[in-house]
Amino acid sequence: MSFLSIRNLSVRLKKGPSLLRRVSLDVAAGEVRGLVGESGAGKSMIGKAVLGILPPSIEVTGGEILLDGVDLLQLPPAQRRKRIGATCALIPQDPLTALNPSHRIGPQITDRLVDILGWTRPDAETRARELLAEVQIADPDRVLRSYPHELSGGMRQRILIASAFAAEPKLIVADEPTTALDVTVQKQILKLIAGMQARHNTALLFVTHDLGVVSKVCQKLSVLYAGMVVEDATVADFFAAPRHAYSAALLAATPKYTDPSAGLQPVPDAVIAAVQAEVAAFDKGLAHG
Template sequence: MSFLSIHNLSVRLKKGPPLLRRVSLDVAAGEVRGLVGESGAGKSMIGKAVLGILPPSVEVTEGEILLDGVDLLKLPPAQRRKRIGAMAALIPQDPLTALNPSHRIGPQITDRLVDILGWTRPDAEARARALLAEVQIPDPDRVLRSYPHELSGGMRQRILIASAFAAEPKLIVADEPTTALDVTVQKQILKLIAGMQARHGTALLFVTHDLGVVSKVCQRLSVLYAGMVVEDTSVADFFAAPRHAYSAALLDATPKYTDPSAGLQPVPEAVIAAVQAEVVAFDRGAAHG
């Protein structure tokens, strides 16, 4: 049974165009599912909808988001926040802006455990120290007393990973968690996330534009274009034989590190035109019921 099930989720700007077009996908307990596509495809919007953090200018117009069998969209706001807070967490994209610069690291990990989940302060602090050690941060006590600007980007991202796992959530949304890091640190962080996910058995919705990342950490993936899922498949099948022309073009556009002389291959205009036509046809069908 899927821990997260999204059925026909549509999101749009209020009095504006659609951002997600009847998106459906499932994430099983302990599974890692990738969301891939170019910038603006709607990857992060799916994660925000699941976590209940859509911008005020955006609204859900139809669909279901079932978290452990309960439709979040049918819950009163307070109950929805409580359920999401107990079961899900976020690893955000930019570790510098995600952490409050005026607060020390310790409270930024422990306050959620104390205020939302009812932990005692000593238990929450012990949990924070243990998690910092698990994400391979030396001298956790010093780091808990530090401010974000006193730490490197890689260390800040490790702190966000520790914070996401703090309450043992059943689902984590990782929103391009390595984008703001250099290549060497990216590799370390990906390995760390994969190890934490495996040890804790957490379902992971991994948002990325990097198919190389997908090949390393995901079991299944959804390919999006303009807020529409064009392919939903296993990672193995995707890399062996993508079914949709746009998926195949994305794969062909991936840099070939084994052949530095090979030039970059953009997605052909004919493929873009064809998938745009699919979106137009989809919108026309939706408008007519």
């Protein structure tokens, strides 16, 4: 059975437009699923809904988020928080803003272990040191005592990755974890996440707009348009033959660095019009059904 199973999840701005339209997807234990789509397609929204960090201006209007068979949306808030904290983790997008500037690194890695999972402080600190070594940080003891501003962006992203894996979560949501980084660092971080994921056998929901990244890291993917899953496929199938016209166009729009003469291929207007008509038809169906 899938560890994470999202069923018909609908989310909208309070009394406003829909942001997710009956999204369904599964992530099995140890599996990596990519979530791709344009900006605003709702890929990050899915991750936020799973982790219970949707902004207060957004409400869930229907569906289920089953985590290990339990619907998170039915749990009382305190229980939901505990469950998420114990089994899930987030690798955030921007390492420069995701660490608390007035706390040292050490407590920011160990806090969940100590406060939520009840580890002793020495145990948690030993674990933090191991994790920093695993993300290839040379001088763990110094780094644990440092403040975020004393470390580089790449270093901070490594720390956030280490922190995400600290409690051996079953599921990690990586929200465009390389977007804010330097191109040269991106590759290392990507490799690091993939390696950690494989070693710890963690399910990973990988939010990205980069199909190149998906082909390297993921086994399955969901293509989103306007909060609707237009295609759900294995990566192998998708890159061989995308089924939906929009995802095919999206794939064609990916720059081909091997052949610069090909130029950039925008998603054709006709495809956009077709997928928008699909969304409109879906909304109409909802209104009538």
